[in-house]
Amino acid sequence: MANSAHLNYVLRLADDAVIQGQRLSEWCGHGPILEEDIALTNLALDCIGQARALYALAAERAGAGQTEDDFAYFRDEEAFRNHLMVELPKGDFGFTLMRQFLFGAFNWLRMEHLSGQTQDPELAAIATKAVKELRYHVEHARDWVVRLGDGTEESHRRVAESLAALWPYTGELFAPDSIDEWALQAGIGPDLNALHSRWTAIVEAALTEATLDLPSSTGWMQSGGKAGRHSEHLGYLLAEMQSLARKHPGVTW
Amino acid sequence: MSERSTWPLWEVFVRSRQGLSHRHVGSLHAPDAEMAIQNARDVYTRRQEGVSIWVLPASSITASSPADKDCLFEPANDKVYRHPTFYDLPDEVKNM
Amino acid sequence: MNMNERFEAYIASDAKIEPKDWMPDAYRKTLIRQISQHAHSEVVGMLPEGNWVTRAPSLLRKSILLAKVQDEAGHGLYLYSACETLGVSRDDLIADLHSGKAKYSSIFNYPATSWADMGTVGWLVDGAAIMNQVPLCKTSYGPYARAMVRVCKEESFHQRQGFQILLALCNGTEAQKAMAQESLNRWWWPALMMFGPRDEDSQHTEESMRWRIKRFTNDELRQKFVDMTVPQAELLGLTIPDPDLKWNEERGHYDFGEIDWNEFHHVIRGNGPCNRERLEARRKAHEEGAWVRDAASAYAKKHARTDASSTHAA
Numbered sequence: 001m002a003n004s005a006h007l008n009y010v011l012r013l014a015d016d017a018v019i020q021g022q023r024l025s026e027w028c029g030h031g032p033i034l035e036e037d038i039a040l041t042n043l044a045l046d047c048i049g050q051a052r053a054l055y056a057l058a059a060e061r062a063g064a065g066q067t068e069d070d071f072a073y074f075r076d077e078e079a080f081r082n083h084l085m086v087e088l089p090k091g092d093f094g095f096t097l098m099r100q101f102l103f104g105a106f107n108w109l110r111m112e113h114l115s116g117q118t119q120d121p122e123l124a125a126i127a128t129k130a131v132k133e134l135r136y137h138v139e140h141a142r143d144w145v146v147r148l149g150d151g152t153e154e155s156h157r158r159v160a161e162s163l164a165a166l167w168p169y170t171g172e173l174f175a176p177d178s179i180d181e182w183a184l185q186a187g188i189g190p191d192l193n194a195l196h197s198r199w200t201a202i203v204e205a206a207l208t209e210a211t212l213d214l215p216s217s218t219g220w221m222q223s224g225g226k227a228g229r230h231s232e233h234l235g236y237l238l239a240e241m242q243s244l245a246r247k248h249p250g251v252t253w
Numbered sequence: 254m255s256e257r258s259t260w261p262l263w264e265v266f267v268r269s270r271q272g273l274s275h276r277h278v279g280s281l282h283a284p285d286a287e288m289a290i291q292n293a294r295d296v297y298t299r300r301q302e303g304v305s306i307w308v309l310p311a312s313s314i315t316a317s318s319p320a321d322k323d324c325l326f327e328p329a330n331d332k333v334y335r336h337p338t339f340y341d342l343p344d345e346v347k348n349m
Numbered sequence: 350m351n352m353n354e355r356f357e358a359y360i361a362s363d364a365k366i367e368p369k370d371w372m373p374d375a376y377r378k379t380l381i382r383q384i385s386q387h388a389h390s391e392v393v394g395m396l397p398e399g400n401w402v403t404r405a406p407s408l409l410r411k412s413i414l415l416a417k418v419q420d421e422a423g424h425g426l427y428l429y430s431a432c433e434t435l436g437v438s439r440d441d442l443i444a445d446l447h448s449g450k451a452k453y454s455s456i457f458n459y460p461a462t463s464w465a466d467m468g469t470v471g472w473l474v475d476g477a478a479i480m481n482q483v484p485l486c487k488t489s490y491g492p493y494a495r496a497m498v499r500v501c502k503e504e505s506f507h508q509r510q511g512f513q514i515l516l517a518l519c520n521g522t523e524a525q526k527a528m529a530q531e532s533l534n535r536w537w538w539p540a541l542m543m544f545g546p547r548d549e550d551s552q553h554t555e556e557s558m559r560w561r562i563k564r565f566t567n568d569e570l571r572q573k574f575v576d577m578t579v580p581q582a583e584l585l586g587l588t589i590p591d592p593d594l595k596w597n598e599e600r601g602h603y604d605f606g607e608i609d610w611n612e613f614h615h616v617i618r619g620n621g622p623c624n625r626e627r628l629e630a631r632r633k634a635h636e637e638g639a640w641v642r643d644a645a646s647a648y649a650k651k652h653a654r655t656d657a658s659s660t661h662a663a
Contacts, residue, residue, distance in 0.1 A: 032638020
């Protein structure tokens, strides 16, 4: 079972979740209004919960006695395989919610597929729980994208800028690499092409409602996260996240 | 939009489980009904407190006035015959 | 009996006051001051702990801390809502916080510099808060009492998780244990200050006790807190930084040293180590959120539903 592509596939899902959770948790105490502070923290909690379940599965399969925290706290940035989009700094509220929408919709569709496949039942069980959470994330983020897009002049401008800044990072979500190919062949992972068209339909409908233009999909797309080539931002994120744990390796907290 | 835009206040009612009625649990601010539902979910059901939520604008509630408490509610005090305990029946009558 | 006398008699009978009931202005003002101060404390209190969310040393601890700080946002929200039933808007309350007019618990003006502080804050600060709060579940003002019931119910895990953090540290390496002791050294006295000035120096106590807005005096609660905490510190193997602390057989209570009231008053007056940055963080969040709140309001105005709600209430 400790096939390395398989293990990497699970770790990749976990890395996406933990980095999202870390970025979202930066909002804790700093949201635009208390109600939304609570909402963003809920999203963060869901992501970290997903990461824990996925890391625990990876740990069990790696079979080297690791724990979920070994993966989160004791790997360096090049070992992280999250998509670049999730590691970008949190930006303003509109940026965070736009990312949550764009990435969340992808992640939701991906998890929905994983919950339905039968080749990896343990992964399916984790995905089944995640799908419910992600559906809510997408709904909440979509509602905000629409309100910000179709709100004031300022909010429209800001969220349009966020969309433009995030868009080059959407390509990586749907560009399959060897691990995605392996997962597809193994009957575990989704066909990213098919996912792309469903995703585009969801995004297009929301952006239209938000009075925002769907950016062109032929522009240059950033990539590298899935291969461990990251932006400068991930190093800082991990330095912060891992600092305390690394100061005291091997202890119980 | 330079004036402070205040989100309206919503009253939140939660059905804690199927079979029970919705109960008032508190209030919150939200820009519209849809967001009010989402915020109510996040604020008031973090510990599995509910299976269904109602929200309504606080401004849409009409409340009876405390000044009318006497005339509204006291007249019921002497209608004791509405309560089953009013009726003294012989002990032989069972199951009533 | 005039209105005031009737009110006093009503309160003395332990009956509850509800929002639309008549109440003396001073009662309303005292409530607004106390409830809003409490709400502000919850919201400002998110900051020192929020400061460690991104550095929590395990994913489980991160989740617990996030859930706890989130609860504090919730508590702030319940309390602001209770306050709003007294005819004051949350915006006004927040404006008073940001202008420095309203107070919040001074404890949050101390820095959380180590992970052990997440334990100590839960153990001592939440412990002290619970002592203050449990009696408030029976306070005379209905919406406040109901908010407090909810707060206390949710708060019950906060102190426990804090103690558990310290327990893990104290059972851990030398470095971990030293971290715990260093943290207790910093937080002990500020925690005792949380109960407020000595009874003879408290300006609001007598009236608040009569109105059942407050149910125990500052000194009573402080003593109770010390009595409860000392054995817990012993269990952790930590030393409370007070050479005068000792059991008094005669009183059946612990004697303890004198609080540095000079520091107490300075921190209240805004000279604590973090007063400025706490308020600045709150102001910044509020100001940077303005465009978001405006946008949602504008959207709601544009799309105001003329039809009845989409799903019928049932």
